[in-house]
Amino acid sequence: MQSAKKSDNKRVYFLVPAPLGISPGQRFRFEHYLKHLEQKNIGYTISSFYNSEGWQIIFKKGGFLKKIGMVLSGFGRRYSDLFRMRDYDYVFIYREAAPVGPPLFEWIIAKFLKKKIIYDFDDSIWVPFSSQYNRITLYFKWFSKIAVICRWSYKVSVGNDYLLKFSSQYNQNVVIIPTVVDTKDVHNQVKDHSANSLAIGWTGTFSTLKYLNIVLPVLQKLQERFNFDFIVIADKDPELALKKYKFIRWNKETEAADILMMHIGLMPLDNDEVSWGKCGLKAIQYMALGIPPVVSPVGVNNVIIDNGQNGFICNEPQEWEAALEKLLTEIPLRTKMGAAARVKIESDYSVKATLDNFSALFS
Numbered sequence: 001m002q003s004a005k006k007s008d009n010k011r012v013y014f015l016v017p018a019p020l021g022i023s024p025g026q027r028f029r030f031e032h033y034l035k036h037l038e039q040k041n042i043g044y045t046i047s048s049f050y051n052s053e054g055w056q057i058i059f060k061k062g063g064f065l066k067k068i069g070m071v072l073s074g075f076g077r078r079y080s081d082l083f084r085m086r087d088y089d090y091v092f093i094y095r096e097a098a099p100v101g102p103p104l105f106e107w108i109i110a111k112f113l114k115k116k117i118i119y120d121f122d123d124s125i126w127v128p129f130s131s132q133y134n135r136i137t138l139y140f141k142w143f144s145k146i147a148v149i150c151r152w153s154y155k156v157s158v159g160n161d162y163l164l165k166f167s168s169q170y171n172q173n174v175v176i177i178p179t180v181v182d183t184k185d186v187h188n189q190v191k192d193h194s195a196n197s198l199a200i201g202w203t204g205t206f207s208t209l210k211y212l213n214i215v216l217p218v219l220q221k222l223q224e225r226f227n228f229d230f231i232v233i234a235d236k237d238p239e240l241a242l243k244k245y246k247f248i249r250w251n252k253e254t255e256a257a258d259i260l261m262m263h264i265g266l267m268p269l270d271n272d273e274v275s276w277g278k279c280g281l282k283a284i285q286y287m288a289l290g291i292p293p294v295v296s297p298v299g300v301n302n303v304i305i306d307n308g309q310n311g312f313i314c315n316e317p318q319e320w321e322a323a324l325e326k327l328l329t330e331i332p333l334r335t336k337m338g339a340a341a342r343v344k345i346e347s348d349y350s351v352k353a354t355l356d357n358f359s360a361l362f363s
Contacts, residue, residue, distance in 0.1 A: 010362050012037070012118075013085040014046040015078070015105075016094045018055045021252060024205065026094060028281055029122055029159070032182045032351050033358050040359050045088070047081050049074040049098060059206070074098065078105050085115065090154070090362050092118045095125060096145065103145040106152055116154035118361050121146070121163065122179055124277030150174075155361055159279035160300040177357050178300075179279040181288045183342075183350040187256050190290035190342055193263060193334040200324065201231035201262030203250070203282055209238045214268035214296070216240060218320045226328050233258050260289055263334055264327050267295040268320075280304045284349050287311065287341035292334055294323050304349065310341035 016026055037044060050058060054070035057063055078098055082105070085091060097105035109115045126146040150156050150170035157177045158164050167174045181187040200219070202212060212232070219230055219242060229244045233255070237247040248258050259265070265286030269275040276299040283293040283304050293311040295301040305311040312323035327334050347353060 009041045010043070010090065011088045012042060012044040012090045012092050012362060013081070013088040013115075014044060014092045014094070015049075015081065015097045016046060017049050017096075017099065019048045019050070019052050020046065022052070022055055024281065025122055027252075028179045028181065029094060029120060030092070030358070032180075032186075033355060036351070036355055037359070042359070042362055045084070047077060047084075049077065071100065081105075082108055082113065085109070086113065089116065090118055091115045092120065092361075093149070093153075095121050095123075096149070100141055102142050103149050103152075106145075106149045110152040117149070117152060118155050118157060119149055119153040120157040120177075122159040122277075122279045124163070124166075124274050126166065127273050127277070157358075157361055160277070160303070162276045162299055175357065175361070177354055177361075178349055179281050179284065180349045180351055180354050181284055181345065183288055183346050184352065187285060187288035187345075189256065189260060191260055191263065191338055193290075193331050193338060195263075198226070198228035198328060199231050199246075199262050200228055200264045200266060200328075201233065201259065202266045203233040203255075203259060203285065205234060205250075206236040209234060209236065211268045211270065212238060212240065214270070215266060215320055216242075218317050218324065222321065222324055222328070226325070228263075228328060231258075231261055256285075256289065259285055259291070262286070262291055264324065265291045265293045267293055267301065269296040269298040269301070271296070271298050275299055283311070284345060287338075288345040288350070290338035290342045292327060292337035292341055294320065294327070304344070306340075306344070310337055310344050 017023060018026055020031060050070060057066050057070055075098060091109050110117055126143050128143050147170050150167050153171055156167045156171045156174040158167055158174060159179050164174055164176050223243045229246050230242050231246045231248060232238060233248045233250055235250050267282040278299055280300045283295055283301060286293045287310060293305060295305055295311065295313055297313045297315050301313065305313055307313040314320045314323050
């Protein structure tokens with residue numbers, strides 16, 4: 001548990017799945033605001049359901065008994081949290097207080113402790129889905145609790161219009177705060193597109209590697225005619241069948257620098273309910289670094305990217321091929337689109353642009 005940052009004014013108790021600095025969702029939904037909360041005289045304590053060891057184990061194959069132990073330890077921490085949060089004004093819950101079971105903790109917090117819940121999520125987490133390594137959790141996840149937690153919350157914060165539409169059925173106090181990046185201290189460089197060694201790239205986690213299959217045939221075809229690397233930054237190597245392929249294991253400390261190796265960033269998606277809830281983090285990261293994105297016309301991608309101005313939105317394989325060929329062969333176009341992309345992120349998808357809206361959740 002992160003020790004409390006004290007304040008004479010408001011105090012917030014964060015209930016989150018992972019320790020700080022590990023989960024991409026947490027890092028880009030609220031962690032980069034924390035240093036600014038202190039400046040606004042808002043104190044906080046952060047409690048994760050899993051410890052560092054548990055977070056690593058839960059997404060690996062096997063180890064069923066260890067996983068059970070980690071979940072039980074997490075429930076123990078949550079029961080302790082109920083006593084620790086008594087002197088706090090708000091309870092910020094990211095995704096859910098516990099990964100399995102009914103919304104027991106949320107009910108106690110809202111109905112018994114009478115705390116104001118700020119509920120934040122950035123995926124279609126009410127849609128039945130589980131990790132390939134934890135299929136059994138489908139029977140224990142209690143997906144219907146998302147609607148109930150929305151109903152019990154003081155405010156709900158979501159990452160896009162699709163999530164807003166769902167949440168607004170159960171709570172009238174819902175706001176969109178997009179997933180954003182820190183353009184001042186982290187994503188603070190711009191790609192030099194005149195550099196040699198052309199590279200197209202993708203970044204994500206093991207759970208989204210499947211989307212690369214959408215563009216793999218196009219990439220294979222393009223590599224017959226153009227000399228470029230394809231870079232994957234992730235926690236698992238998909239071992240793609242490409243002529244020139246490079247895998248970089250994700251590292252928080254080098255994340256921005258690794259993405260800067262790309263000249264073009266990809267975000268292919270299936271057109272389904274899970275993808276509609278995604279908040280465009282890949283595209284936002286590319287764009288913040290002056291890298292033009294090429295994306296599927298799914299969900300929030302259609303809002304973040306202005307087609308033909310700061311990136312390309314492609315559906316059919318022929319569209320992907322044409323857009324990538326254009327960007328591979330035209331340095332001025334990549335430079336112009338990359339600069340426009342950076343401006344869009346600084347204006348709408350940066351910590352600076354959204355800090356006041358995030359702080360207003362606690363009012």
